Amino acid sequence: MSIRIDHAVVEGKFSLDGEVHEVENNLWVVGDAHQCLVIDAPHDVEAIRELVAGREVVAVLLTHAHDDHVRVAPDLADAVAAPVHLHPADRPVWELTHPARQPDARLVDRQTFHIGRLSVQVMHTPGHTPGSVCLYSPDLATVFTGDTLFAGGPGATGRSFSDRDAIIDSIRDRLLPLPPRTRVHPGHGPSTTIAEVVAQFDEWVAR
Incomplete structure (x- = not known):
């Protein structure tokens, strides 16, 4: 059974620390013709259901809990x-x-989810x-990086709950060792590869 990645982009709001921003989020769904995993739940239940296309959703996996990634998670579930x-x-x-x-x-x-012959590991x-x-x-x-890693560098820090040293360590220790050809699909913006990240990493750290 062939496995595939389905993708769309949805618009909505991100709010934290008293600030509100308009954002575009990537939707990612991975699976085969019968089952799938949904990665994050931003903004629009119906847009996600269109990507699911009637398949059984084994799980909704959240890369992190900022509101633009989890806003419709209960409704989607x-x-x-x-x-x-x-x-x-x-x-x-x-x-x-979602306080309630x-x-x-x-x-x-290191937990692993399975869809047929497809495996997805948590890092x-x-x-x-x-x-x-x-x-x-x-x-x-492929690695789905949420807001940990983008084509242009590490995800944002400097807000509540964030830690720049920790994100640099996470990218260096967990993501850079992946095979260079690994595609990086982030929560926002264009995709990249681990090879491209390795080539730019020292410059990012020095900023």
Whole structure:
């Protein structure tokens, strides 16, 4: 059974520390013709359901708990009858958006999800938030990095719950060792490769 990545972009708001920004988020869905995993739940349940296209959603995997990544997570979970998974270190961030409802399950470092012959491994990469994770599929030669890593550099720090030293360590220790041809699909903006990240990393650290 062939496996694939489905992608779309949705618009909405990101709010934290009293600031509100208009943002565009990537939607990523990975799976085969029958089952899939949804990565993050930003802004628009129906746009996500269009990518799911009637397949069984095994899980909704959250890369972190900023509101632009989890805003419709409870509604999506109800709509597709799937559990929402979040790293427990991001529970305080989650509760800023959803104080009355908790995620359904924990994400654990090195935990693996399976869709047929497709495997997706959880990599805890703190820094952007304490519970940020990346989701690596060796079968697809792809890592979904949320807001930990973009084509232009590390994710933002300097806000509540963030730590620049931690995000640099996460990228250096967990992401740079991946095979150079690995595609990097972030939560916002264009994709890149690990090879391109390696070539720019020292410059990013020096900024």
